[in-house]
Structures are given as C-alpha cells and as structure tokens.
Amino acid sequence: MNPTLTPFKSRREFLVSTSSGVGALALGSLLAENGLLANDPQSTSLLTPQSSHFSAQAKRCIFIFLAGAPSQLDLFDPKKKLNELHGQPLPESMGKNVRFAFINTKTAMLKGSPRTFTPHGSCGTELSDRLPHLASCVDDMAVIRSMHTDEFNHHPAQLMMNCGVGRLGRPSVGSWLTYGLGSECNNLPSYVVLSAGVGTSGGSSNWTSGFLPSTYRGVPFRTQGEPVLNLKNPPGVSRKDQERSLLALQELNRRRLEITGDSEIANRISSYELAFRMQASAPELLDLSTESQYTLRDYGVDRSEPENKRHRGYSPQAHHAFARNCLLARRLIERGVRFVNLYHASWDHHDALDKDLKYNCSIVDQPVAALLKDLKQRGLLDSTLVVFSGEFGRTPLADNHESSGQKPGRDHHPFAFSSWMAGGGVRGGQVVGKTDELGWAPIKDPVHINDFHATLLHLFGLDHLKLSKKFGGFDVRLTNVGGKVIHKLLI
16 A cells, blocks of 8 residues: 655745754755745744743853763762761661662762862852862852752663653753754754763763754764764865755755655755855864964863873873863854753763772863853853753762772762753852762752753743643653752852
C-alpha cells in the first residue's frame, strides 16, 4: 500500500518546514536576497525572534558544565565538622536505604577536606584555595549550596541537568530557550556547543533538541581550523559559483519537498543555507588576532600544559582549549548567539582527589574568572547569564574503589551539590541554601534541578509553566512536572 503524499499548500508551510534543519537561521534572509521571498508577507521561520512572557534582563546564556561532578566539599561548601570527624565511620542513620555507585556503607569512612576556605569580596563568600581567580569575582556570583538531583550515575544525571529529566529524548536547556525566544543571529547557529577535556558521558544527548525541530539543536564547533568540517569551498569554486549551485539545488530540493513532505529534505536545504552563511562569519569568529595580548593573557589562552599527564581528565592542550573556548563564548554572544554550552571533563574523582582537583581547577579557574570580568567590562554581563555546574556532588565519604594506590577520592552524591550563577538578572554576592554540618543534604532552601531550570527560564522572561510542547499526548516542559522559581536568586 502506497502512503498518501501530502504536498505543502503554501510557501509559508515550506519555509516553516525547512526551518526544522540545522541551517534554518540563514534560510529566509538568503532567499530574500535573491528575490524569492518578495511579496510574501506570510513567510516565517522557526527562529524568528519571539517576545518573552514578561520583561527580563537576560538575553543570552553561557552554561559552563563540568562533567563528572566537581567536589563541592573541596571547592564551594566548607564543612568544619566534617574535618573534625575525618576517618570516623558513617553514622548508621545516614547509610540506611542509600545507594552509592561504589562505596560500601558498612565500611564507609567520613572524609574531610584538606583545602583552606577563605572569605572573599565585600560579600564574604567562602571559596576554596583551589579557586583564587574566581574568588575575585564572588561579588557577582550567587553560589547555590543546596542543589540536589534525582540521579546518581553520570549519564542520566547529565541529562537531568541539561534536559530536565534523566532519560533520553528530551530537549536541552539551550533548545528550549531558542524555541521560546528565537534567534538574534543570522550568520551563526543560535545554539553552539564548545568542548574541552575527555568528553562527557552523555555526549550529544546533552545538547539535543529532542522532540523539538532539529533547528533548535546545539551545533558543536571545533575550536581550531574550520569550526565545522567541510565548510570551505573546494579549490577553484568561487562564492558566486557556489551561490548559483546552491540556488539550483535548492529549487530541485524544494520541488521534491513539495511532493513528498520529507523533512529530511528540508533539513538538507537548511544545512546548506547555514553553511553558506558561515563561510564568512565562522572564520572571523575563530580568528583571535583582533584580541589584545592583554585579553589573551587574562584568559590564559597560551598557557602551557603541565608535564605530568597522570591526571583524571587529562587531554593534550586542555588548558589552551578551555581558555580559548571561554574567549570564543564571549565572541559568540557578542554576535547574537543565544546559548553557548561550554563543556569540560572529567571531574569524576573517585581517587587522587586533591591532586586531580588541582589539575582541573588550574584549567577552568583563570579563564572563567576572565570571562566574567571581560563580560562585565564590556557591559555584557547584565544581559548574559553565566551558569557553572556539574551534574551532582561528591560524598562526604572516602572512596578508593579502584585500589590503585592513590589517595581516596569521593563517590557520586545526588543529595547535595553546589552551582553558581552570575549576570543576567542574578543578584550576586550571596550564598543561597545550606547543607548540614557534614554536607550530606540541604537543610535550608533546597534547590532541585527543576527549580534551577524554572529560575533560569524566568531570568529570560519565560514562565516555565507556559513554555511547553505537545508530545505523546502531553504538554511537556523543561521542568517536567515540578519546578519553582528561586526568588532569592533574582535582583
């Protein structure tokens, strides 16, 4: 039995369908340049800028994600009592009905932190001595010490932090934002992904568009050479030649699309269009020669890599790559990109915690602090939300499951961890939430990931209860069936 073919009834339907591809940003404007949209007032794109539900400061977001889960007890949440009880058995009441990734609750021992915590800034927020550069930015940061999640393994927990639930198939935060607000950029994707380190457990599922059109999906950029492979024209092919070929190919694909309604054809058209636009804009984006030596030095772009490669999360030129990504993130939001994911892995320190934490902090501390200061100096921080988080926390218990002769680290801990926000309508210079004296669980102002996402959307003028998409018979949203705005975080 042959399926019924339903052709598109109008040019508007065609344009909307083509906007479901990765390259939708460029489609409408390129067609207009060639007179193909003249006299069509109904033409539209899924990435046309949209009004928010209410006015808000945040216009763009840089989400720094530390995959593997950094230890909040050694970076953001000092625990004097835990240090006093170092080496003591886990209280029996805490171990009941608790599931760990590796720790045996019967032999578990409390583990204090060797790090020194000092108050900084006019606000007096305490940070670890592993973060000297970020310590100079605490007056702009809102540190949340009462985060908690539902997942205790990496992939589902990364999905929950990035997509709101711990399972595949849901749109990411960046996808929801571009779905709700559209794009302010014609020459670059609205949602860009930059990565450094060994890679995340969740991979591309962390920046998927899920059941939303694929135009809302994050587009990974390489930070050296071509940002996207095969972006340049082949030798001997001029831009004018390519434009003529593209328009001819586009017309053939359009006719086929009208006959079949095949969304893959629409995606192909859109990808070609964005690639055409990016041939001029992307190389300029990656060219840092216009940046001052002062800026490059502040970000640490030319930092050398430590000689000792025996660190969890080590990758060649990790320091350079992450610093460059931070600078590129600023350049992307300057050009109107709505959402930038900045990934670094791995922070999964089950052993050799202090040694490997020193290495990883040396990668991120300086560039992230430089990013905050750079945004502020350029007048961009007020409209740019910066987020810094992992997928969960680390236990107040020692973990040496690998028996490698290394000093113990910490196991996965979903019950309590720390994140921070800055800029974009966030009231900086404060600590939100509190955990108990061992850092086991929140005892004041707990912030679930759904609450975190509800607050993030609110900062962009979006009501998380109204930002939804019909899928599988349900109105699905980023915050799943929960979520409340944490008003203490807001200006």
